[in-house]
Amino acid sequence: MEKLTLVQLNRTKIRDSYWDRYIDLVKSTIIPYQWNILNDKIPGAQTSHGLMNFKIAAKRETGEFYGVVFQDTDVAKWLEAVALSLASHTDKDLENTADEVIDLIEAAQQPDGYINTYFTIKEPEKRWSNLEEGHELYTAGHLMEAAVAYYNATGKRKFLDCICKFADLICTVFSNENNKDGYPGHQEVEIGLVKLYEVTGNRTYLAQAKEFLERRGREPNYFLEEEKRPDYKRIFPEFENYLPLYSQSHKPVREQDTAEGHAVRAVYMYCAMADVAYEYQDKELLQVCENLWNDISYKKMYITGSIGSSGLLERFTTGYDLPNNRNYSETCASIGLALFGRRMAQITRDAKYMEVVERALYNTLLSGVAMDGQSFFYVNPLEVWPDNCMPRTSMEHVKPVRQKWFGVACCPPNIARTLASIGEYIYFYDKSSIWINLFISSETVVEIEGHPVHLSQKTAFPNDGKIEITIENEDEAEFELAIRIPEYVKEYGLILDGKAIYPEVQKGYAKVMISGKNPSLVYKFALVPRILRANPLVKEDVGKVAIMKGPVVYCLEEVDNGKNLPAIFLDPEQELQESYEENLLGGTTVIRTAGKKVMTDGWHSNELYKESDLTMESIPLMFVPYPYWGNRQTGEMLVWVKEFI
């Protein structure tokens, strides 16, 4: 197996009508906003204390640690987002701020390399003693990712060296020689170690990542053993009656064939498994990754590319169990799914992965953040009725409005770093080919056998299905251009230098041979709204339809369609009319059709059940993109709409 390469972020410039509004937010709003959050300067937001914890650990301030055990990751993810942003937009002030934070992290580092403000301040004697819940390795992993991103963006080694020292400590503490047979309760360090290996070439890091994966799920279960120790102290009460399934430690990873447990943990682990499978050319492990991917994408994924249907423990449940109004569908889980899918696409060159990645990015990543960049969804329901999302009920995890910040604040900085790295999803390449995965107006430059090739896309996708590809190929390098043909494209045209071509399609990519100095290509397909149904085994969706245009899922909102959206029936025979509305939601395509609604006429307020005919009324329906929901006013929202049977 040979892996396609990501294009370095600083080589891809995005200028795109769908993405710019969000990507621009990262630099203009989200990074400064989160900086204020980390400094506890946003009134009314949940306290972060993120930087203060480091200051206390560094003995620059006195005070108590505050937050959850993995509070440090908010700082790490902020730094990673900054690094990714700096890779495409230099900003000296921001870089200076980041350097100060890095100095602070280094100051909080212990002499042996250890970094973790919770354990440093509160329980230094408890290091590595509660891997199930302590999140030390998880936190370390995020620091590793941030350090690698910062090195890649700035070329500065300080942060990287600091974190390598920490990684060296981890590799020693958790070496087989030291008989420490543990592994993280929350996977993430495996990804970080692989990234450290990629920039440093130090195979110890890669081997440690592999070792963590291979230990996982061996009998007796490490975490259950850990719980038996006399000094064991539970951190999270909800982990009482811990099921190893929750952390994918119920059996060895190579024996796992269904996606189980906490969704974010799962997909972060699968990312590392894909990395390790590639680095060790381990086909068996890659097959496990594909099996797990298939289990998710065939049975456990929402149409919005979100995963994890249980509100309790944020986890996968059984196949086809996809409730729309009480799902968890954590933003971070979709981000992890995209990271996993991108790795699988790089290794397998199969477009089925990017199909899902595109779905996750265009819908759930963006629904996770408000259009002003100042509030966020952790949970991404497909149906909301604000009045029943009451505190201290089964629905309390569903928030009908985005929140300013969270006690467990993984999602907002994860959104920021993902938006800042969208550039890495658009193109792949190897020595003789360039791959177009996503249709985003952008320019990139890659080297084909030492020859620089400039490639640009100009498109109004996902509003429109025309992509103009221009290539500057001064050295007239010959290469294959692989263009993804998404499932939603029924027919397409490819015009190379004004002439229709009919290239071979392999695993969802059309393969076009390119040569000459300035070839130009037009890729055209009809991109019209379509009606989808779910596999009838999805009990919650049977008798319902969803509307998509390209990768974008559409939804009904109360502000456009009135209250009681579940009483609406769509007639699939009616035409779906789309129009672009410049003044709505910053400019968007909306979809209109005719429907009917069950009316409450004839029902008195003292009648709950009775023998009664249905009274229906024709009403116009208006759908807006799911990622934009909740950006106007609080109200109901619905993706899966009932249909006439």
Added chain:
Amino acid sequence: MEKLTLVQLNRTKIRDSYWDRYIDLVKSTIIPYQWNILNDKIPGAQTSHGLMNFKIAAKRETGEFYGVVFQDTDVAKWLEAVALSLASHTDKDLENTADEVIDLIEAAQQPDGYINTYFTIKEPEKRWSNLEEGHELYTAGHLMEAAVAYYNATGKRKFLDCICKFADLICTVFSNENNKDGYPGHQEVEIGLVKLYEVTGNRTYLAQAKEFLERRGREPNYFLEEEKRPDYKRIFPEFENYLPLYSQSHKPVREQDTAEGHAVRAVYMYCAMADVAYEYQDKELLQVCENLWNDISYKKMYITGSIGSSGLLERFTTGYDLPNNRNYSETCASIGLALFGRRMAQITRDAKYMEVVERALYNTLLSGVAMDGQSFFYVNPLEVWPDNCMPRTSMEHVKPVRQKWFGVACCPPNIARTLASIGEYIYFYDKSSIWINLFISSETVVEIEGHPVHLSQKTAFPNDGKIEITIENEDEAEFELAIRIPEYVKEYGLILDGKAIYPEVQKGYAKVMISGKNPSLVYKFALVPRILRANPLVKEDVGKVAIMKGPVVYCLEEVDNGKNLPAIFLDPEQELQESYEENLLGGTTVIRTAGKKVMTDGWHSNELYKESDLTMESIPLMFVPYPYWGNRQTGEMLVWVKEFI
């Protein structure tokens, strides 16, 4: 206001095809089974330790308390069920056993009258210090109810006197003079105190019940204050961030107009409010009761008469929030609703209350117990998909099969005592009238102005709508016979001594003047299956129908209709055919009709969402009574079925 009187249990004999199978279980199976449970003699069942706790508290055994803080109530409710059973069937052995348990309770009583094995054994110094969670008053209330029932059944005073001593202690500790301004975290003692007043005539008990109600919800909130005390220790972790709403202490009871919080607590409190409203002739308080009743029955009740839609904290949520597959709908809550409704019916003489009581008894009470009396539902869903009721998920509270016993075992003994007291729901009377509420083959005798009147019903209800009423009225007393005309009766005939009569109907009761020695009356109505819809504001039920026959809700089960019940559509234009099947479920009416089902033809296992036409297949449907579900094999169950639109 003048209250109708309940007929003493020993005066009503039931011989009824619908009820006998369950009522007989109480004596033959449930009481002996629960006796073995209380003695920890059922292998594989959850440990009870119920009697052992009393033995330890009485110093007859040594050992540790085991169970929840209100473990004693299992013993109390068992005793109450025994008493109610003895009222209609003498059984010397059983009575002897009960007397031994009563001796044991007395032996565990502290010198000042206090009874509670948890606090006696484990934390004697903590008495009355955690009213929010300690359940001491709740436990006391169940002992009071048991003692009154035992006195009524046997005439023996020992248990009553023992409990009166405890009640006297409570009235002293919680008197205004002692400045103890507390009230129970879980209501129940108020009911018990009223019952003690009813048999002893001691108004102190009644006044204390009233005082507990009046204190409730005053500012500052008693429980929140209690939590602030330095020695406060939380018992139930899930009560962290306690909302006073949960225990109906969010505002004074007279200001409450919506049913809120934990459903069982709520309806037990409303029972006591109705009692106190009557005893003090307090019309304002009675109006509060009616408002709360209306809020439940108009907006927060399932078609099966079950209540409490949130799995978290077993509570009411907002109006019309009635999910079918993740509701709580605790069996005890329906029992409490029936108790509340019966009181309101006695006071107001309005049939609307018994309509709901009948619904709760015929459906949720009975679904709570298996036909063999040896397993129980705590949670009563209206839709079940066994595979997704996984441990440690949002659905884990829903059990697709009845359980042998529970850690918190309120429901099984509550079912037993309710089945044993069905006789109290059938008739009411006062000095010049007899009221028929339920159509159950039975005989009763009441005194009309000192004259004994024997009345019997013979009926195959709910299979059939013919009720033959015979009366033996030796003294030729004149009285009014009030016969309930349920909502589901569209047309009816009343034939008095062979002659059709057309009596006035008031608040849902037909009023027939009776005189003469042996009048006989036939009450006939068509009792055919009917299709009901829910108020379209019930989002979960819109586009669906439910089938009922009389008060009995019907459901689809997988064993009769195959897997994936939510894919089934019923055509409301098709005829509903009923037939009596002698060999099914002990003999039952089933309902058949034609439907269609969305098929998975054309869907491959790797397809989750696609553009695809619906493929439907005609299938025969068979509905069985909801109370009987889950008595054959584990599988899906569904009450609300989609309909063709």
